[in-house]
Amino acid sequence: MDMKARRISLIAVTLVAVLAFPKWVAAQDQVARGEYLFNTAGCAGCHTDSKNNGALLAGGRELKTPFGTYYGPNITADPTHGIGTWSDEDFIRALRDGISPDGNHYFPVFPYTSFTKMTDADMRTLKAYIFSLPPVAKPDIPHDINFPFGFRFTMFFWKLLFFDKGPYTPPPGATPEVARGGYIAEALAHCGECHTPRNMLGAVDQSQKFAGLAHGPDGDTVPNITPHDKTGIGNWTDDELVTLFRDGEMPLGDEVDGGMAEVVRNGTSKLTEQDLTALIAYLRSVSAIENDVFHTH
Ligand code: HEC
Numbered sequence: 001m002d003m004k005a006r007r008i009s010l011i012a013v014t015l016v017a018v019l020a021f022p023k024w025v026a027a028q029d030q031v032a033r034g035e036y037l038f039n040t041a042g043c044a045g046c047h048t049d050s051k052n053n054g055a056l057l058a059g060g061r062e063l064k065t066p067f068g069t070y071y072g073p074n075i076t077a078d079p080t081h082g083i084g085t086w087s088d089e090d091f092i093r094a095l096r097d098g099i100s101p102d103g104n105h106y107f108p109v110f111p112y113t114s115f116t117k118m119t120d121a122d123m124r125t126l127k128a129y130i131f132s133l134p135p136v137a138k139p140d141i142p143h144d145i146n147f148p149f150g151f152r153f154t155m156f157f158w159k160l161l162f163f164d165k166g167p168y169t170p171p172p173g174a175t176p177e178v179a180r181g182g183y184i185a186e187a188l189a190h191c192g193e194c195h196t197p198r199n200m201l202g203a204v205d206q207s208q209k210f211a212g213l214a215h216g217p218d219g220d221t222v223p224n225i226t227p228h229d230k231t232g233i234g235n236w237t238d239d240e241l242v243t244l245f246r247d248g249e250m251p252l253g254d255e256v257d258g259g260m261a262e263v264v265r266n267g268t269s270k271l272t273e274q275d276l277t278a279l280i281a282y283l284r285s286v287s288a289i290e291n292d293v294f295h296t297h
């Protein structure tokens with residue numbers, strides 16, 4: 001190459017780099033924001049068979065419910081066994097409407113009943129993060145559901161009765177902080193999927209929001225986290241709540257257990273200071289409900 005050609009190619013390379021750099025930074029930034037949403041929403045938990053050292057998001061995690069045993073599917077970017085061929089719109093429809101790309105209804109053991117409350121922008125960001133992770137070619141394990149709950153079309157009627165499509169709207173009069181905390185608790189971290197009692201058809205009973213239940217997921221007793229002073233968390237100080245959400249440590253020094261240990265490890269321990277404060281403000285704002293899960297059932 002002569003000097004001139006070399007100089008021109010150098011300029012070209014520099015130009016391409018300079019033009020592409022902001023895009024690359026934006027993409028990195030989107031992946032980082034996606035990881036934050038991914039952790040807060042706990043997507044890895046149900047979609048990773050950690051007990052058997054399964055690969056991240058490759059599915060196979062067993063989920064026992066009163067209606068049968070479900071297995072989290074593979075949601076890696078693998079085109080055959082995962083969701084690698086999905087468009088952003090497919091992904092948004094799954095989370096917003098609980099409907100698959102081929103038009104089937106999902107079972108609400110997939111908490112799209114909460115994720116429906118996410119914004120479109122957050123759903124796109126989340127998908128970009130999931131697609132930045134390694135694809136894994138592992139087939140799904142079929143669910144083992146008790147008759148007659150296994151028919152997907154019945155979910156059409158279930159949704160008519162119980163499904164409240166998002167995005168999230170904060171309670172009337174909520175401060176921006178409470179609204180942000182509400183978005184974290186309701187749309188992302190789906191606290192109510194465990195802490196709110198369900199009716200006979202498995203729908204959460206919003207009139208009992210966060211009141212707890214004696215027999216929750218995986219047989220755990222799920223405590224009342226309303227601000228009720230005797231049966232809820234009304235007597236907990238902010239510091240005690242922060243210690244629980246950051247370190248998984250209860251006021252009497254015990255380690256938090258069951259499904260909550262995973263919520264803390266992957267989710268609340270990674271929240272920004274501002275988001276954790278907002279979450280606590282939201283918990284303090286919901287109606288206090290008297291329900292002693294440890295004695296009355
Ligand atoms: C409590 C467990 C649980 C959590 C948490 C969870 N999922 Fe799922 N997810 C499931 C189950 C179970 C299914 C299968 C539902 C069905 O077959 O109807 C599913 C299905 C899906 C599907 C459809 C896959 C397909 O092949 O059609 C997608 C996409 C998905 N989940 C994404 C997510 C994302 C993103 C998150 C985090 C925001 C998440 N899930 C969190 C349990 C969960």
Ligand code: HEC
Nearest residue numbers: 189190191194220221222223225255256257258259260263
């Ligand atoms: C997968 C189910 C599940 C999810 C999701 C969940 N929790 Fe929990 N939570 C539990 C269980 C089970 C316990 C009891 C743990 C124990 O006894 O060690 C618990 C305990 C707690 C406690 C301690 C209360 C007490 O009286 O001991 C608080 C506070 C709490 N959760 C808040 C939350 C918040 C806020 C969210 C959402 C960010 C959330 N949880 C999401 C299952 C869950």
